[in-house]
Amino acid sequence: MATGTLLATAACSSGDDGAAAGSETAAAVAERPLAARATTPSVGASPSAGTGESSGAAPSPAATLSATGARNALITAADIEDDWVQVKDPQTWRDKLLIGQVDTAQFLTGKAEAADCQRLIDALYDETLLGTPPGASALNGFQEGDSRLLYQVAAYQKAPLDKAMDWLKKLPDTCDQFTLTGGDSGDRTVQVVETSLPDEGDARQGLTVTVKGTSNGDPVTLTLDVAVVRVGDDAITITNGGLDGADEDTTESAVEQGTERLKEVRAGRTPTPTPSDLD
Template identity: 55%
Template sequence: MIRHPPRAARFLALALAAGAVLATGACSNGSDAATSTSSRSAKTLTQGEAETALINATDLEGNWTRVNDAATWRDSLPIGKVDAAQFFTDSKTTAADCQKLLNVLYGDALLGKPSGASAVAGFSGGSDGARMLYQVADYDRGQLDSSLAWLKTLPVKCDQFTVTGKDGSTRTAQVIETSLPKAGDSRQGLRLTLQGPVGGKPATLTLDLAAVRLGTNAIAVTNGGLGGTEADSTQQAVTLGTQRLKDVLAGKTPGQHDPALKDRAWR
């Protein structure tokens, strides 16, 4: 007569076997993800590669022209002090985050200071006279992740706040989240609106902010102006810019992309 193991023993054996399969699958998935990410992260951009990864005016629809004075661009509306008293909870911390946003915009450092190569291109024009600042750079991975995580908190922390300018004038600010094409390893989109006086007259500054991480490298886009922002151009810059950066990281020469990419929705 055949003797079967006790039911408890059989159950334990099955449980151990299932656990082993799950553990193997988990290790395999984690390894694949780690390999994929590390293969990209291991590539450090040279200065020449960062410049090659920049988009061109032809990548953007509309009357965009590349300019050489982007480093001198400074909007006056973001300059001012955020008062902590206007926030109900975590007032000092929240005010500091909103102040940091204004500071990094004025300093053209949306993702913080790059740790390696960095290249910037400026474009003006568009249908509403907007301006776009486009940056490709290599960062410390921890800093890059922290910067993206910080940007993600701003639509809640800084959804509405006021700024006092050096002349005592008051500006009203609003931050909302915007969707970006599914590009890169991670991404974050925001829209900042600032209302206040410019030259003694009421004005509204609207800026689209976009950041996309690819390994330890990232692109950052600031697009807009007093005439509004062109969301389509921001989307195009993110989509085609990420592809150019991928090409450069893979050792390829960025080529001409299908024009349909400019109009397709990656959502």
């Protein structure tokens, strides 16, 4: 695999460990813990705890997403179709193109705007776009060629979650283009643009982030689709892309299928298994 993809190759769940490992470039990959991975099991959803969006039941403020519920809400490769393969240990994925410091000299208001852009880069690197979830969380990772998709479901608290969503919404204006310096990749040009998402959940935000730089002396462009959907006090976060670009249709499928699964869980039901769940 070409150096610089956001998601470093992990072994596929199908058991084809050798093929997956052989596609990665060691210079672009290093292990790191996923901060959002740690979970605290909480009270499971009950039929009376739905949001009312899919079941008609009144939401219960006392209900929280359980660890089992978070796992049940995850999508599978069958939900995004094409040739995606679910992989093991996606929490080890990372990309060195995202390591660096934002050049504050480019910003009219200096450190204030630069801090938002630095937060974005750091959050893309460690997959904490909404912060570290205080409640249950679960994630799946998928691979298709040189593209990677990381999908996370987590429980948050309302005020911090709303604040994080507001922060994401202003990034296309605050961080439309900036320079990232340092690290092993030299200066890189980063662009952030807003993208539309399917009308799912209570709130949503889509971004496309491109990072243009060099890897092993060759010019590269890392393209990432970012999608965040809030359902009550829970949220799904998707990062999809690589050096070959990002497939918008895949991102939209993940949003549509994933939101429905999360709503089912919040309504106290177990989502109908997709084909790959039964393998």
